[in-house]
Structure formats: C-alpha cells, structure tokens
Amino acid sequence: MLVLTRKIGEKIVIGSNITVTILDGGRGEGVRIGIEAPRDVSIHRSEVVEAVSANNREAAQTTGECADADSEQLILAALGLATPATE
Known part of the structure; x- marks a missing residue:
C-alpha cells in the first residue's frame, strides 16, 4: 500500500486516466475526495x-x-x- 500525505486541492494520478483530488479535510475524522475516471471504471466504497x-x-x-x-x-x-x- 502506498501512503501519501496531501493537502486540500492536491491531486494523485493513478495510471494515465484516473485522478484523485483532495477536496476538503480537517473536520473530524473524514476527508472529501473527488475521483475523475473513465466511465468504464467502476468506483465503489x-x-x-x-x-x-x-x-x-x-x-x-x-x-x-x-x-x-x-x-x-x-x-x-x-x-x-x-x-x-x-x-
């Protein structure tokens, strides 16, 4: 597992077509992330x-x-x- 520290607005690129953006954090235990990926990539919790x-x-x-x-x-x-x- 790769563990990274990111600040709000920073991104993580996975492969050539998936981007994870840190949207919000610091409230309690959770952070909000945004994921940009092709429609054929399933994303589930x-x-x-x-x-x-x-x-x-x-x-x-x-x-x-x-x-x-x-x-x-x-x-x-x-x-x-x-x-x-x-x-």
Missing part, C-alpha cells in the same frame, strides 16, 4: 461491496444454493468489479 456480497451470500444460503467462489465472482461482476467467468 468497500463497505457497499462488502454489504452487497454478504446479502447475496445470505440469500444464496437461504434458497439452498452454495455460496462458493463462482457466486462471489457473479456478485463482483454485478458491481462491475470483475468479469463473470464463462464456461
């Missing part, structure tokens, strides 16, 4: 990905299905974080 994944695993178990690696890949694909495996 980790807690949302984890909640959707947990809910889908629970639903799969409730219906008697196995919540294995294949279903996990489908969840990530639905969020745009992975491509579904083709058989």
